[in-house]
Amino acid sequence: MKWTAGAKTSSLLMAGALLILFISLLSLLYGTKSISYETVWNALVHPDPENIDHLIVRTSRIPRAAGALLIGAFLAVSGALMQGMTRNYLASPSIMGISDGSVFAVTLGMVFLPGASSLSLILYSLAGSALGAALVFGTAKLLPGGASPLTLAVLGTIIGTFLGGVSQALATYFQVSQNISFWYNARLHTMDPVLIKLALPFAAVGLTLALLMARPVTMLSLGDETASGLGLKVNAIKGLTLLSVVILTGISVAIAGKIAFIGLIIPHITRYLVGQDYRRIIPFSALFGALFLSLCDLISRFMNFPFETPIGVVTALFGVPFFLYLIKTRGGGSRE
Template sequence: MKRAAGLKAASLLVLGVVLIVIVSVLSVLYGSKDISYITVWNALVHFDPDNIDHQIILTSRIPRVAGALLIGAFLAVSGALMQGMTRNYLASPSIMGVSDGSVFAITLCMVFLPGTSSMTMILYSLAGSALGAALVFGISRLVPGGASPLTMAVLGTIIGTFLGGVSQALSVYFQVSQDISFWYNARLHMMDPAVIKLAIPFAVIGLSLGILMSRPVTLLSLGEETAAGLGLKVTAVKGLTMLSVVLLTGISVAIAGKIAFVGLIIPHITRLLIGQDYRKIVPFAAFFGALFLAACDLFSRFINYPFETPVGVVTALFGVPFFLYLVKTRGGSQA
């Protein structure tokens, strides 16, 4: 039995890697301007700074697919950790107000600290993620039945809408709405490679924490009382798990803006394929999340060709029906 499960996991891993490579290659080749294989190869081994195609490949296409893979992995891991920790099948950064908190903090940064550095922007995004999570989980404790999936989803939506409304009001009043629109309508082709580099240390810490917390989260997914009975320090585990979620979500928003539903869909698919052990769910969710967002980004280039469609539109095409399916089939029960 274990051998069969190991073989299945290995097969999925190999298939995931192959698909990621294929999608990555296609993402570099195709867009508003198609570029030949030979041109891509020459750009990699014989870069010519005067060649516009070479510039597009190295400064736009490759950073874009790299960013999509990283962000997809970060959001999927965040969603998996949140769902396991709360036993809430609707938990995800975009639904629970974590992403909206990041955008709110970035808005404050751009309004009151114009011209700030990319690192400061990342730090504000991280603080905003923590704020959004604290508001949703804090208010849920004050509301009767606040721990139920539907109630928390509603609270997250209300708080996210409130933070979004305040952000838009501030951006209009201080005339920075065009700058803020990037973070609400994520466009991966507008990512700054320098921000990606600055975010890597935070990503390493966040992913490391996520992997470290994977076993305790497996116990938490059985219920807090059961986990405590097995000797788990529930409060400490929840704190470290949320720190991982805040780090991964905050840097994702700082890099490319708010992208919804990746953290909702991918953990469910991963559990269906891998099982309930978060020691496997966390790394596989990262692989599947990276593949999903990169594929959505590739698809977004051809919906309204040759114009770019925000990748959030594509993820919503999959995410909204999936969300409604979960509500219909699972109701208000906890996982």
């Protein structure tokens, strides 16, 4: 029996939501120390400030689970928008240097404006995200064939590496490497609940903008000339779409540091499952991105138990083979 689009959508939503609930529950229960379901439930509904297990659940595991869901969703949506806007199957915040720009700006802030508030760190990260995007796409416009997937990927890697190198040099010279290391090597287990709360208004703006841009990005994914012929103001739409990417990437880096490959992998999987309409791709990318990073976070706890494996190692285990697969199957051309 052939499924209708509505039935498929409902099934995917239900399956994704159930999996997220299941993985989030496991995230609360298991870690370096296993905590019983009853203890977790009591920590949620009848917290005891004197109970160590309750403190672990409320101050560490809940923020960690929530942060993984949010960051996975933000990065996946960012990647989907970038791939649709540029028609570039390799586009993602980590590959295009946007995440590196965020880390660079945070480093500058911590070196030259020490003692910055949590809100200031978010603003630094947003500014750096915009800087990284401007450098990569601005440089691409100056080069012949600069918009091709491989050229953009190489430019993003070069500029990202440069920004990362300067950041490391500044951090070393001014002896703040230990403070900065969080943003270079993302660690979900040190999630700051204050940063998460402060980031939510920015996230609401970024996600709302992403949803508003969904239909125009679908038209852009057909090509600039086609979109313009359909009455779309291409440059304005690209600017607003990039603004959403900058916001969502910037707050993700501010909360947890640089996490790679989510924005590359998830949009491809989402398009395969729900089609080419970004009105469906955007929300489902958020769902699958949240699920993917939560799963990676859970895996990171047990790869080298009882020690934590950096989350970037786990995402790279999925991301690097996927990246190579895309290069092999798509070559250097734009996404069809």
